[in-house]
Each structure stands twice: as structure tokens, then as C-alpha cells.
Amino acid sequence: MQRKKLLIVGGGNLCLQILQILAPRNQFEFHVASRHLEQTVKVCNLVRLGALQHGVQTRIHSWEMDLTEARIERNAETLSRIKPDIILNCASLQSWRVISQLPKATFEALDQAQLGPWLPMHLAPAYALMRAIKQSGTRALVVNAAYPDAVNAVLFKVGMAPDVGVGSIANLVPATRCAIALLANCEPAQVRVKLIGQHYFSHGVPRHGLLPNSQFSLCYWIDEREYTGEFCAERIFGLVADDFRRLGGVDGQYLTAMSAISVVENLFAANEVEVHAPGPHGLPGGYPVKVGGGKVLLGLPYGIKREVAIDINEAGQRQDGIDSIRADGTVRFGFEQMTVMERMLEYCMPTMAVRDAAYAAGELGIKYREFTRKICQQGVSDHVPQRPARIRYFG
Structure with a gap:
């Protein structure tokens, strides 16, 4: 029986852990794609060599795939070449666990925003991937590991929902x-x-x-x-x-x-x-x-x-900080949770259309980097800004 083709998109830690378990079983034809091809090659070779320690010879194909607006057509061509049976999306612009590396009091304060306001970091690459999948014509089953509780629900509204998520x-x-x-x-x-x-x-x-x-x-x-x-x-x-x-x-x-x-x-x-x-x-x-x-x-x-x-x-x-998802995929974030983001990061986006996810992720990434830089410059172990919020909600 011919093995199914499994494509994992995103070559980070989760991809590595999945490959480390699956590769020695050798049940799939493995493919891994990420925006950093050289790193992906190293990840795949590490897993191949590890499997060989167990006497299992497996092959893992490496591909370059940058989940941005400008690369959708090229990504679609890559998908057409691979022809995967299953696509597992592990790509995010910022992992949920990043803020846990902040000083304890700062992390606990920022964590009150919950995961909802960080949605753009997970939605933007998933949206780009689903558009490439649609354009490629592949009939693969799509499994999403990037905040699937919300990402899948938003993408459903625009006809691009993955088949299922994992985790949570x-x-x-x-x-x-x-x-x-x-x-x-x-x-x-x-x-x-x-x-x-x-x-x-x-x-x-x-x-x-x-x-x-x-x-x-x-x-x-x-x-x-x-x-x-x-x-x-x-x-x-x-x-x-x-x-x-x-x-x-x-x-x-x-x-x-x-x-x-x-x-x-x-x-x-x-x-x-x-x-x-x-x-x-x-x-x-x-x-x-x-x-x-x-x-x-x-x-x-x-x-x-x-x-x-x-x-x-x-x-x-x-x-979790997502008040509602409208019929057109527009997300309305919770006032209380976005207030935390505005107070600590000076980031305020009460609503977001699907098409604006990449822009929102870029803005959020800039604000978060500025926030962490200030903490490092001030040398304060427990830095919790107290500036009052200025959020205004409409619609």
C-alpha cells in the first residue's frame, strides 16, 4: 500500500517533536516546508539520522514556503508539486509561549489579555496557507495547530476552514x-x-x-x-x-x-x-x-x-478575548482583554477583518518588540505599565 504524503508547514519546535515521534514509524512520505530552508534541511536531517539510530531508513523532503501575501502563487505551485494527502500547519508569527519568558509579574499582567488579542499572529500565516491551498487545487485534508479554536472559526466564515485542529x-x-x-x-x-x-x-x-x-x-x-x-x-x-x-x-x-x-x-x-x-x-x-x-x-x-x-x-x-466573529470573518475583540494590550503594549485593535490579519500581526509584533526592548533598557525585573487605557469601541 502506498504511503500517504504528510506535509508539515512550519519548521519550529512542534514540527520537530512530531517528526521525532513519527519518523521512526515510517508510515508517511514526509515533507516539511518553512520560510527558512537551510534550517528546515537541518531539522529534517537530524530526524533522519535519529531514525537511522533505530535502524529505520526514512526520507524527509525539505521545501521553502513563506506564508505571506506576496508568495501565495509560489506556495500554490509548491503544493501542486508535492500533492500532499495531509497538510499539518504548525506556522505562527509568534508562539503563544513567548510572553511566558517575560519577568514573572510582567508576564502575569500581560497574560490577563488571554490569547484572543494575539489572534493575528496565528491567523495571518494560516490565511495565506489556505489561500495557497485553494489556488493549488489540492484535495488534501488540512490540520491546523495554530490557535485552531479561533483561527479555524474565522477562516470558516470566508470559506477556507481547515478540516480540524489539534491540541487545546x-x-x-x-x-x-x-x-x-x-x-x-x-x-x-x-x-x-x-x-x-x-x-x-x-x-x-x-x-x-x-x-x-x-x-x-x-x-x-x-x-x-x-x-x-x-x-x-x-x-x-x-x-x-x-x-x-x-x-x-x-x-x-x-x-x-x-x-x-x-x-x-x-x-x-x-x-x-x-x-x-x-x-x-x-x-x-x-x-x-x-x-x-x-x-x-x-x-x-x-x-x-x-x-x-x-x-x-x-x-x-x-x-479568551474574542467577543464575536461576524459573518464576513471580521473579529471583534473583548474590551477587557484589549484594554490590557493597550495599557501594556500600546496596541489597540478593537476589530479586525480577515484580510487585515497580516497588517495587525505586523503592528502587534512591532509593539511587542518595543515593549521588551524598554524592559531590557530599564533593567527592571518586574515591569508592569500602569498607563490608563484609551480604547474606544464602535459598531
Whole structure:
């Protein structure tokens, strides 16, 4: 049987972790594309040599792909040459974890903006990639790892949604199963979970437990017998943040890598496999899904309607700093979260059209670099600007 072609776009740490796991299995014809071809070649050679240590000979093709407006036609030509079956997008202009490297008090203050206002950094390259995919005519299944809870939902409004995302809600499920198993005095393998929630929820629980006004739905079974409601959610998610606390940052991307692998390895499986994923078919937030046979299907628990699941995730989306996504893809950011961005970074963009994502990302990148430069120049370990906000919202 001919192996499927897997193209990973973005040659950063997440790409490396995914390749390190997948390459020794040698199930795909691998392709990696990024804007830094020389670095990509080195990444691919590192993984090839590592696989050879295990006696596995694999080949990984390297390509140059710069996800900008000016390179869409050239990227489309590259995609036409590769003819991938699966495209996994790992490209972002600034990783979510970058601000965690700030001094502690500064990071905690800026982190109050949540991830929503940083959307342009993830949306801009994804939008450019999806336009190139459309132009190339490829029929590949597209998997997005760049803030899929929101990016996929925005791109859906303009007819360019990836098929599914990875990470986010999927990263919370293993610890949730472990917590339920501990309470039920059984093994995690006996526990099956169906969890619905947006990035704000899945990001917050491992750090703080169940936050006030958390928006989620949790159903679970032990040995296929439903136990939903047997244990209080505060206790379950408290254990996630306590007994099953884990590394975050770069190291924590291992969970996202495993989430990506659970999706891409099973997209063309003969039988459907139950996983969790954000942004299936452009829906906001995260859901239980079924993948297999070249399809992605919602796998909601009995009694939870699609509209209810969407409402839960849209409520979480507002907590994450995205107030709404309009029918034309225009994003309205949350006032409270954008106020933090304006006060600390002097960056203010209450609304953003999809076509303006690259411009917004450029402005945000400039403001963030200026902010970090001031911190370095001042030599202050805990720098938290207190200038009052000037945001005005219209429309």
C-alpha cells in the first residue's frame, strides 16, 4: 500500500517533536516546508539520522514556503508539486509561549489579555496557507495547530476552514481521565471521556483547576458504564492541576505533538477513531470528534446538541478575548482583554477583518518588540505599565 504524503508547514519546535515521534514509524512520505530552508534541511536531517539510530531508513523532503501575501502563487505551485494527502500547519508569527519568558509579574499582567488579542499572529500565516491551498487545487485534508479554536472559526466564515485542529481540548483529556480513574480507584485505560471546551478552559485548568464561570461539558464512562456526575467537576479538575500537574512551555508541546499524531495517523484509518480536537469544520472551540476514512465527524455525547456545544465554546471564546466573529470573518475583540494590550503594549485593535490579519500581526509584533526592548533598557525585573487605557469601541 502506498504511503500517504504528510506535509508539515512550519519548521519550529512542534514540527520537530512530531517528526521525532513519527519518523521512526515510517508510515508517511514526509515533507516539511518553512520560510527558512537551510534550517528546515537541518531539522529534517537530524530526524533522519535519529531514525537511522533505530535502524529505520526514512526520507524527509525539505521545501521553502513563506506564508505571506506576496508568495501565495509560489506556495500554490509548491503544493501542486508535492500533492500532499495531509497538510499539518504548525506556522505562527509568534508562539503563544513567548510572553511566558517575560519577568514573572510582567508576564502575569500581560497574560490577563488571554490569547484572543494575539489572534493575528496565528491567523495571518494560516490565511495565506489556505489561500495557497485553494489556488493549488489540492484535495488534501488540512490540520491546523495554530490557535485552531479561533483561527479555524474565522477562516470558516470566508470559506477556507481547515478540516480540524489539534491540541487545546485534546491536551486536557489525558489528565482528566487520570483524575477520574484516581477517584474511581481504577486505571485510566478504563475511563472514556467526552469533553467540550474552548482554549481558555483547556489552558486554565492545568494551571489553576476549575476557574469561576468555566464553560465546559464533561461526560465520562468507566468500563463503558456512564458515571457522568458521579464526581464533582471541581474535584476532578483540581486533581488535574495538582496530582497530574505537568511541564508547560516548550516541553509541554509534547502533548500537542501527541494530539497531532493521534489525528494525522488516523485520518485515513479504515475504522473511525475517537479523539478530541479543536475547530472541526471551522467550529469554535474544542469537541470530541471521530476521524477515519478521510473524514472528520463530530462525536458529541448523547443528549448534547451541536448548537449547545457551540454555545459553550462561544462563551469560552469571549473569556479568551474574542467577543464575536461576524459573518464576513471580521473579529471583534473583548474590551477587557484589549484594554490590557493597550495599557501594556500600546496596541489597540478593537476589530479586525480577515484580510487585515497580516497588517495587525505586523503592528502587534512591532509593539511587542518595543515593549521588551524598554524592559531590557530599564533593567527592571518586574515591569508592569500602569498607563490608563484609551480604547474606544464602535459598531
